[in-house]
Amino acid sequence: MQQIDHIGIAVKSLATAVPLYEKLLNSLCYKTEVIPTENVTTAFFKTGETKIELLESNSDDGVIARYLAKKGEGIHHIAFEVADIEAEMARLKSLGFTLLNEKPKPGADDKLVCFLHPKDTTGVLVELCQGIR
Template identity: 45%
Template sequence: MNISHIEHIGIAVNSLEEAIPFYEEKLGLKCYSVEEVTDQKVKTAFFMVGQTKIELLESTDPEGPIGKFIEKKGQGIHHLAFAVDDVNQSLAELEEKEVRLIDKSARKGAEGLNIGFLHPKSTMGVLTEICGKE
């Protein structure tokens, strides 16, 4: 597995409508994309900071993963995502190394990327995503 960089940091928010102005008006960043990922029950907004993105995540269903996260922990950092060359190969390699996986194979995420999550119990409590174009 070859991790090239931090792809994005996912931040759970109650409302994109309320959060986007903070990042734009207070921090001077520009939201370049808002997208709904229906199968994950989430709307996303993206900002570039160097080569790393900030992904704001708003739940579209209280029973979805972000809705449950916010109910349990409140708004805040949800996950850290690393860019890899091949998500499926990386997941298989991590499983061989006895890393507990949430996803055994890649699925589609925002921005057309393939994604897979590692269980926080294997990553010192940090929900970790690996993502890539392959």
């Protein structure tokens, strides 16, 4: 793992959260993106070398909607940049980590992503991400 790429924060409303984070971080949102496969809309902020990703559900039964219903707004995941996502997935799987997807899938911010089950990572949802070349 090379570095923390971003921290994902589940929010009820980007319309409310984006202006709040623009004030908090003293930085404008540089990108919003709809991710149809995850039924989510994201908004990104840059803070030093790390990004903040706000996640809003696009449906009442989406993964973020379910998360919000269960846990409320807050940190959803931490994402680590990797050089070779398939090799890193194989390495972690061989060490006993549970992958939530068996193959990398397209994610936000032009990345391939894979998530690790939080039961194996002290309750933290971990995302591996690699830039699409």
